[in-house]
Amino acid sequence: MFSSLRKRILIITLAVIALALVINATVSYLTVESHDRQQVAEQLGSIASGNAMAIEEWVAARTSMVEAARTPVQGDAPVTALIQLAESGGFLSTYLGKPDGSLTTSDGWVPPDDYDPRQRGWYLAATEQDATIVSPPYVDANSGRVVVTFATPVRRGGRLHGVIGGDVVIDKLIGQVNGIQPTPSSFAFLSRGGETLIAHPDAELTLEPLVRISEALTPAAVARLGDTRNDWLSVIVGGERKRLSVTPIAGTDWHLGVALDEAEATAGMQAILESSLMTLVIIIAITALLLGLWLKRTFAGLERARDALEDIASGEGDLTRRLPEQGRDEVAQIAAAFNRFVAxxxxxLLDVRDSSESVRIAATEIADGGQDLSRRTENAASSLQQTSASMEEITSTVEHTAESSRQANGLSESASQIARRGGEAVGQVVDTMQGIRDSAAQISEIVTVMDGIAFQTNLLALNASVEAARAGEQGRGFAVVAGEVRKLASRSAEAAKQIKGLIDTSSARTEEGAAQVRAAGETMEEIVQSVTRVTDVLGEITAATGEQSDGIGQVNVAVSELDRMTQQNAALVEESTTAAEQLKDQADRLAEAVAGFTLRERTSDAAHGEQPRLVERDGQSQPRPRLDYA
Structure with a gap:
């Protein structure tokens, strides 16, 4: 998956962008969350303070009314004052308890005989505190409703005249507290002393311990929250986390608590987080699309370079292909470098192709020349065999002449006939010697041709060595073959020189024999003219015939040696031909390897034809010789 450079760049870039967006979103979220927490705390405190202020005003109004009734109840019509207090303050009933244990009520309620107001909690609390008090909520025995009692002491001349009390139904207050609902799942409650619930949305919890709501709502925790403004406590209520703010109610020991649902309070933050994640996904998707398209276009040059290199590496590369060089970036630089490399x-490879073609042509010429030389060597060997047979005939003729000369010494009476026969024999010897001289001349020409062949073979081997050196590693086999050919050519040239020396010696002696035969012919003519000199002439013929026999024996030895050298030359020519064939095969393999690449033709060669390659010879550049044995 990550083998592609484009994919790695795309993934790394997307990872960096995603990381940057995540970091930015995290910082933004934390910043907004901090402000949101502060804002929620301020909002929560504001809600609690506002509603607490309303409750404080409600309590203060009842307290003021009760305290305002102190003077009227001291007059002659305390009942009227109590009735006015009850009607104006919305009290369920008002009453006045005196130190003598009597009780006056606004509604005419007559207490039982055992009822003593001085023992009631409201009376005791007001007298002990000597101030207006608000009693704990309780259920009124007559109405069955939750009420609280406002009580204030009445003094006259410094002495206690009585205690005014008024029962107030707190249903509306409870409804007001239950109506505090900042969010659908939030609620408010009113407690006394951080211990007892006065108001709660769940009516069954009224007058129940505060810890019924949450174990964390201890009196100490409620007191701490009440002493700190805009502070809140995270509590679990009914399995849901709430942010609790508590505000004390002035003039009472009540506390108004507002429990804000944390999930609903942080809904905006959750929305911000979700929108940030959605924005992250959208930006990543758009970036991946745009960056992918840009990288695809940018890396198209690299992909073309890769495809071109794979094409070349597969052995079927088109070296005439060039990559477009657009722009000045690294891809354009790679394309330019690739074009220079391919060029x-x-x-x-053009030079290699031309060199391999030249090597192939030279090897073909060497092979053809070797085959031609082999045929000519075989012909020379056949001529040498014929020459050997002729020399045997000459030897037989000379022996016969010697025998005739010996018989001529004893048969002088038939000298004339023998002289004629001798003249004929001498004529034949002259013709034979002339044939020997012609054969020797032909052998000399053949040896000259062999020497030229050896020289041209050596020169071709030298050219092959030069071409092999230019071919480099591929031409090492050619260089070895060319060295062997040069050695064989040198040996052939040396043998040809030896053969030429022997043939020159044989020619000289044959010339000498021919001269002697001519002299013998002249002698035979003299014998015909003068029989009396037959004996002397025959003696000279016998001596000359002996020398001829020795010379012909040497010629036979030289011809045998020439035949052996010719056979060796034929074998060397076969080896040279084989080496040339191998050189041709190597040249064909090199040409086949180069043919695996597509190359353009040389314009100069197409327009003007191939120029002959030059080789160094005797310190000067000369055109490479071409073999032609036709």
Missing amino acids: KMHDV
Whole structure:
């Protein structure tokens, strides 16, 4: 998956962008969350303070009314004052308890005989505190409703005249507290002393311990929250987390608590987080699309370079192909470098192709020349065999002449006939010697041709060595073959020189024999003219015939040696031909390897034809010789 450079760049870039967006979203979220927490705390405190202020005003109004009734109840019509207090303050009933244990009520309620107001909680609390008090909520025995009692002491001349009390139904207050609902799942409650619930949305919890709501709502925790403004406590209520703010109610020991649902309070933050994640996904998707398209276009040059290199590496590369060089970036630089590399390889392979073609042509010429030389060597060997047979005939003729000369010494009476026969024999000897001289001349020409062949073979081997050196590693086999050919050519040239020396010696002696035969012919003519000199002439013929026999024996030895050298030359020519065939095969393999690449043709060669390659010879550049044995 990550083998592609484009994919790695795309993934790394997307990872960096995603990381940056996540970090930015995290910082933004934390910043907004901090402000949101502060804002929620302020909002929560504001809600609690506002509603607490309303409750405080309600309590203060009842307290003021009760305290305002102190003077009227001291007059002659305390009942009227109590009735006015009850009606104006919305009290369920008002009453006045006196130190003598009597009780006056606004509604005419007559207490039982055992009822003593001085023992009631409201009376005791008001007298002990000597101030207006608000009693704990309780259920009124007559109405069955939750009420609280406001009580204030009445003094006259410094002495206690009585205690005014008024029962107030707190249903509306409870409804007001239950109506505090900042969010659908939030609620408010009213407690006394951080211990007892006065108001709660769940009516069954009224007058129940505060810890019924949450174990964390201890008196100490409620007191701490009440002493700190805009502070809140995270509590679990009914399995849901709430943010609790508590505000004390002035003039009472009540506390108004507002429990804000944390999930609903942080809904905006959750929305911000979700929108940030959605924005992250959208930005990543758009970035991946745009960056992918840009990288695809940018890396198209690299992909073309890769495809071109794979094409070349597969052995079917087109070296005439060039990559477009657009722009000045690294991809354009790679394309330019690739074009320069391919151009250089193209020129090198052109040279290799031309060199392999030249080697192939030279090897073909060497092979053809070797085959022609082999045929000519075989012909020379056949001529040498014929020459050997002729020399045997000459030897037989000379022996016969010697025998005739010996018989001529004893048969002088038939000298004339023998002289004629001798003249005929001498004529034949002259013709034979002339044939020997012609054969020797032909052998000399053949040896000259062999020497030229050896020289041209050596020169071709030298050219093959030069071409093999240019071919480099591929031409090492050619260089070895060319060295062996040069050695064989040198040996052939040396043998040809030896053969030529022997043939020159044989020619000289044959010339000498021919001269002697001519002299013998002249002698035979003299014998015909003068029989009396037959004996002397025959003696000279016998001596000359002996020398001829020795010379012919040497010629036979030289011809045998020439035949052996010719056979060796034929074997060397076969080896040279085989080496040339191998060189041709190697040249064909090199040409086949180069043919695996597509190359353009040389314009100069197409327009002007191939120029002959030059080789160094005797310190000067000369055209490479071409073999032609036709």
